[in-house]
Structures are given as C-alpha cells and as structure tokens.
Amino acid sequence: MDAVQPQDVTVPVSGWAAWTRDIDVSPRQAVLFGVFILLVFFVLPEWLNSYFLLTMTGVVIYSIITLGLGLLIGRVGMVSLCQFVLAGIGAWVSLRLSYATDLPFPVLVLCGGLVTMAIGTLIGLPAIRLSGLYLALITLMAAGALTILLRTAQFPNGGSGFFGNSSAGGASSLLPRPSIARSDVAYYRYCVIAALVMFAVATWHVRGKPGRAWAAIRQSEASAVAAGVHTTRYKIWAFALASFTAGIAGGLLAASAGGVAISQFPVSNSITLLAVVLLGGVYNLWGAVVAAVFMRLVPAALTYYWGWSTEILTILFGVGVIQVLLTAPGGIVEQMPKDLGRLARKLTGRGKKTEAAP
Amino acid sequence: MIAVDELTVRFGGVVPIDRMTLTFEAGTCGLIGPNGAGKTTFFNVMSGFVRPMTGRITAFGDDLLSMHDFQRARWGIRRTFQTEQAIAQLSVFDNVLMVQEHTGGERASRRQAVMEAIGFVGLDAHANKQVGGLGAAQRRLVEVARAVVGTPRVVLLDEPAAGLPDDETEHLAKVIQRIPAETGALVILVDHDMSLVSACCATAAVLDFGRLIASGTTSEVLRNEHVIRAYLGTETEL
Numbered sequence: 001m002d003a004v005q006p007q008d009v010t011v012p013v014s015g016w017a018a019w020t021r022d023i024d025v026s027p028r029q030a031v032l033f034g035v036f037i038l039l040v041f042f043v044l045p046e047w048l049n050s051y052f053l054l055t056m057t058g059v060v061i062y063s064i065i066t067l068g069l070g071l072l073i074g075r076v077g078m079v080s081l082c083q084f085v086l087a088g089i090g091a092w093v094s095l096r097l098s099y100a101t102d103l104p105f106p107v108l109v110l111c112g113g114l115v116t117m118a119i120g121t122l123i124g125l126p127a128i129r130l131s132g133l134y135l136a137l138i139t140l141m142a143a144g145a146l147t148i149l150l151r152t153a154q155f156p157n158g159g160s161g162f163f164g165n166s167s168a169g170g171a172s173s174l175l176p177r178p179s180i181a182r183s184d185v186a187y188y189r190y191c192v193i194a195a196l197v198m199f200a201v202a203t204w205h206v207r208g209k210p211g212r213a214w215a216a217i218r219q220s221e222a223s224a225v226a227a228g229v230h231t232t233r234y235k236i237w238a239f240a241l242a243s244f245t246a247g248i249a250g251g252l253l254a255a256s257a258g259g260v261a262i263s264q265f266p267v268s269n270s271i272t273l274l275a276v277v278l279l280g281g282v283y284n285l286w287g288a289v290v291a292a293v294f295m296r297l298v299p300a301a302l303t304y305y306w307g308w309s310t311e312i313l314t315i316l317f318g319v320g321v322i323q324v325l326l327t328a329p330g331g332i333v334e335q336m337p338k339d340l341g342r343l344a345r346k347l348t349g350r351g352k353k354t355e356a357a358p
Numbered sequence: 359m360i361a362v363d364e365l366t367v368r369f370g371g372v373v374p375i376d377r378m379t380l381t382f383e384a385g386t387c388g389l390i391g392p393n394g395a396g397k398t399t400f401f402n403v404m405s406g407f408v409r410p411m412t413g414r415i416t417a418f419g420d421d422l423l424s425m426h427d428f429q430r431a432r433w434g435i436r437r438t439f440q441t442e443q444a445i446a447q448l449s450v451f452d453n454v455l456m457v458q459e460h461t462g463g464e465r466a467s468r469r470q471a472v473m474e475a476i477g478f479v480g481l482d483a484h485a486n487k488q489v490g491g492l493g494a495a496q497r498r499l500v501e502v503a504r505a506v507v508g509t510p511r512v513v514l515l516d517e518p519a520a521g522l523p524d525d526e527t528e529h530l531a532k533v534i535q536r537i538p539a540e541t542g543a544l545v546i547l548v549d550h551d552m553s554l555v556s557a558c559c560a561t562a563a564v565l566d567f568g569r570l571i572a573s574g575t576t577s578e579v580l581r582n583e584h585v586i587r588a589y590l591g592t593e594t595e596l
Contacts, residue, residue, distance in 0.1 A: 209459050209460075212448060212452055212455065212456035212459070213456065213460065215445045215447055215448050215452075215456070216445060216456055219443055219445045219446075220439075220443050222405075222407060222439070223439055223443035225405070225406070225407070225427045225428050225431075226405050226427075226430075226431060226435075226436070226437050226439075227431055227436075227456060227457045227460055227461070227504065228428055228429075228430075228431030228432050228457065228460035228461040228462075229428060229456075229460045230428050230460075231428065283447075
C-alpha cells in the first residue's frame with residue numbers, strides 16, 4: 001500500500017531468512033529426506049547386483065527427465081510430448097562435443113543441457129498460443145521431426161569433429177565418464193548428486209517467484225495477466241527449464257553403461273513418459289521419482305525375475321492412468337500415503353495416522 | 359480520475375458497449391445494470407483483454423488503451439473476477455506476494471507490504487494457510503488483498519459479494535469502504551447487491567444494453583425512473 005508512512009521502518013528480510021522461509025520444510029520432512037538420501041547414496045549401491053545398479057542409475061537419470069515434464073504439466077498446466085526425444089538431443093550434443101573437444105565431463109553435460117534448452121524453447125514458442133490437445137500434437141510432431149533429424153545426422157557413432165561420422169562404428173556410443181566416477185558404483189553416485197542438483201533447481205523455481213507465477217497461470221491466464229504476470233515469458237521459461245532437465249539427463253545417459261543409441265529414443269516413449277508422469281503425480285516433485293521407477297525399474301524387474309515382456313506395461317500404465325485421472329489426480333505419490341494410512345488405521349483399529357515414505 | 363470517451367466494443371453483431379462516455383472521480387463508484395449490460399466487458403477493456411473498436415480511456419492522465427495487458431497491473435490497475443480466482447494451491451501469503459512481486463513491488467519490503475494487505479482485509483490469522491482450505495468469503499477477501507497490495511491506482515471489483523451471506527457481505531463492505539482512503543485507489547464496484555453498492559459507493563453509473571443510462575450520486579441514480587425500469591423491470595409488465 002502506498003499508505004506506508006516514511007517513519008515506518010522497513011525491515012528488509014535478509015537473503016538467508018527469506019530463503020529459509022521459502023524452503024518451508026518441517027523437521028520431520030527434513031529427517032525423512034535425509035534418510036532417503038543416505039539410503040539411495042550409500043546403502044543401495046552396496047546392496048544391488050550389477051544389473052540393478054545399472055537399472056537404478058537409469059532410474060536416477062530418468063527422474064531428471066520426469067522432473068521436467070511433471071513440472072510443466074503440474075505447475076504450469078502445459079503438456080509436452082517431446083520431452084523424451086529432447087533427452088536424445090542432449091545425449092547427441094554432449095557426445096558430439098566430446099568427439100570435437102577436450103572439455104571436462106560436467107561442461108559437456110551442461111552444454112548438452114543448454115543446447116537442448118534452446119531447441120526445446122523454440123518448440124515451446126507455439127505454447128504461447130496453444131494449449132491442450134493442439135500443444136500435445138505440436139510437441140509430438142516436433143518429437144518425430146527431431147528423431148528423423150537424429151537418424152539422418154547419424155546418431156553419434158564416432159568420427160572426429162562435431163559433425164564427424166565413423167562408418168565402422170557400432171550402433172551405440174558411450175560418453176567417456178569423468179575421472180572421479182569411472183566405476184559403475186561411482187557413476188551411480190555421480191548421477192545421484194546431479195539429480196539432487198536438478199531437484200534443487202526445480203524446488204527453487206517452484207517455491208519462488210516463477211512458481212507463484214506458474215500457479216497463477218494454471219489457475220487462469222486472465223487472472224495471471226491481471227496480476228501483472230508476463231504470461232508469455234513464464235510459459236517459455238517453463239518450457240526452457242523442462243528442456244534443460246531433459247538435456248542434462250541425456251548427457252548423463254550417454255555416459256551410463258552401454259551408452260546410447262537412437263533406438264532408445266523412439267517417439268512412442270514420449271507418450272509412455274507422459275503416462276508414467278501422470279501416474280507418479282505431477283503436483284509433487286517426488287512424483288518424478290515414482291515415475292522414473294515405473295519407466296525404468298519396473299520393466300527391468302519384470303524381465304529379470306519373470307522374463308515378462310515389457311509390452312504388458314503399456315496396458316498396465318494405461319489402466320493406471322485411467323485410475324489416476326478418475327480417482328486420484330495427485331498420482332501415486334499423493335494417494336499412496338493416504339491409502340496406507342487408511343490401511344494402517346483399519347489394521348490397528350485406531351485413529352492413529354501413519355504415513356509412508358515422503 | 360478516469361475519463362472514458364466514446365467507448366464502443368463490438369463482438370460481431372453484438373455491441374456490448376455502445377458509445378460510453380463517463381468520468382469516474384476519486385472514491386468508490388458503483389457500476390450497475392442488468393445482466394449483459396456491458397459491465398464486465400468494460401472491466402475487460404480496462405484490463406486489456408478486450409480491444410475496443412473506438413474510444414479512449416484516460417486514467418490519471420495516462421492513455422490506458424496503449425498499454426500492454428500485463429503492464430497495466432504494474433501501472434496500478436487491479437481487479438477481481440466474477441468467479442473468484444484466488445489460487446487454491448498457494449497460501450494466502452503467497453497469493454498476495456504473487457501480485458506484489460509482479461507489479462513492481464520491492465523485494466526488500468515485500469513481507470511488510472504483503473502482511474499489510476492481508477491485515478487490511480483481516481486475514482492476518484490465516485496468512486500461512488492454503489487458500490484451498492478457506493471458505494468462500496475468505497477467498498473473496500484474499501482476492502481483495504491481492505487487489506490492494508503494493509500501490510494500486512484503480513481497483514475493479516467484479517461482483518465481489520456474489521453468493522455471500524448477508525453478514526459476510528457486511529464485512530466485505532467495510533473492507534471495500536476503506537480502500538480509497540487507505541490506499542488512495544479509485545474503486546469501481548460492479549454488483550447486483552444494491553445494499554452493498556449503496557453502502558460503498560458515493561456515485562454510481564448505470565449501463566443497459568451497453569449504453570450509459572444514468573450517472574450521479576448513488577441515491578439519485580437508484581431513484582431514477584429509467585434505472586428502475588431497465589434494472590428492475592417493474593414497469594414492463596406482461
């Protein structure tokens with residue numbers, strides 16, 4: 001209000017105080033989060049066999065891809081069907097750069113992220129005008145176009161320089177890992193740290209000024225404009241952030257065991273990705289982790305233990321998405337604690353509320 | 359002061375606002391009329407959502423229609439909507455902060471500015487609650503808090519009391535009455551609740567089929583026979 005008298009002393013909230021207020025985490029949440037990270041970082045790699053270690057590395061990297069898409073859908077209300085292919089672009093750029101330059105690994109991955117961000121932003125430009133089905137269609141077409149581009153440009157199979165090509169090369173390419181993370185276990189931990197950084201970036205966005213602007217846009221674009229939100233800028237920003245996460249994940253994927261091949265980024269995977277992201281839950285960043293588990297761990301476990309075809313998952317995810325859309329819009333990450341609590345109350349016959357993992 | 363000069367809006371064959379010329383003086387002015395009279399369309403022109411065919415709007419000496427829609431909030435236009443638009447997922451504080459930070463509010467004084475606006479509508483105790491958990495009347499108050507945070511120059515209230523019971527409308531009226539004096543903003547109030555309009559507005563203007571049919575002090579306007587005929591329809595018998 002402009003009625004603030006000059007004698008009113010304005011107490012500026014210091015950066016740190018504002019930051020801790022923005023974080024807004026209860027001690028219980030902090031402890032749960034700490035335990036979860038310790039488990040993932042130290043216990044899991046000791047306990048897993050090499051097959052599941054690779055799978056979990058995949059889960060960690062995929063959670064960065066699903067993080068970006070979940071943010072776009074849940075926070076801004078925009079759909080993208082090119083998120084998965086954008087990860088392929090990230091892999092392509094960081095691999096080509098590694099053939100052409102001697103840049104250190106983090107810089108390669110970061111460059112992959114930034115170039116992917118630029119491309120994703122270009123695709124996102126129609127997002128200013130379009131929404132819903134039309135936006136989904138545009139991004140799906142873009143995904144198809146990018147896949148064709150990668151195929152014609154010969155998905156990096158070696159050769160020298162940025163546009164080189166080796167006719168002798170195999171179908172997949174491996175980005176050399178950083179010296180501190182040569183082994184599979186060390187690389188797994190490296191990816192966990194990278195994912196933590198990306199989740200921190202996402203949290204900072206969601207809890208801060210962009211997050212509030214996105215919430216306003218999702219509520220109603222008209223009311224956001226009336227509140228002074230530059231809706232075009234913030235929608236493009238969201239698209240850029242989602243593309244950046246995909247690009248970073250692509251770079252990390254290129255250095256995981258087996259490397260990457262163009263066949264890993266089919267357009268159809270972008271649709272599966274949308275399904276698992278909805279299934280996991282888009283209103284909570286943890287939903288991204290659940291989605292990554294569905295995308296990577298569940299198929300691997302089915303194959304490993306029962307030798308099932310992963311095709312069956314398409315059906316299961318379809319049923320799951322229907323269930324989520326009809327009864328639990330918050331996805332598994334929000335529904336599961338409620339259901340477990342209800343189950344616990346039923347079992348103990350008392351009103352004590354129990355909650356599962358965060 | 360806001361001067362509206364020969365404003366005409368046309369949607370195909372429909373003319374929701376027809377050569378409207380009107381001056382809003384400081385204080386609170388009521389804008390009334392039957393459904394479809396062009397009240398919300400006028401607000402949408404003020405917000406920049408609707409581009410008029412002809413006419414000018416000069417607000418405090420600035421040509422309003424030449425500004426981009428999102429810049430108008432920064433200039434000082436705030437509004438509420440017929441269907442309440444407080445963001446359910448955010449806290450009351452964050453709802454108000456969202457407006458403060460996007461209308462050019464200083465970062466250093468943001469907490470103070472936001473808490474002042476929340477205190478203004480009497481929601482201090484609920485500042486950290488999620489808006490989704492509040493009642494209809496409180497959510498309306500959140501919208502008003504969003505409209506008064508920072509330095510508003512024009513506050514447009516579109517049926518703020520719609521659907522509220524009488525006692526809550528009374529509290530809302532008391533809040534609205536304080537806006538001009540405490541924030542210096544010019545308030546335009548659209549509502550069908552004549553007791554709210556009488557309680558808040560010194561002057562009122564009446565629209566019917568896009569035309570201005572009366573303006574003046576509220577009590578005069580409400581006694582005007584054209585207004586009674588157009589608005590209440592008492593003289594058009596079957």
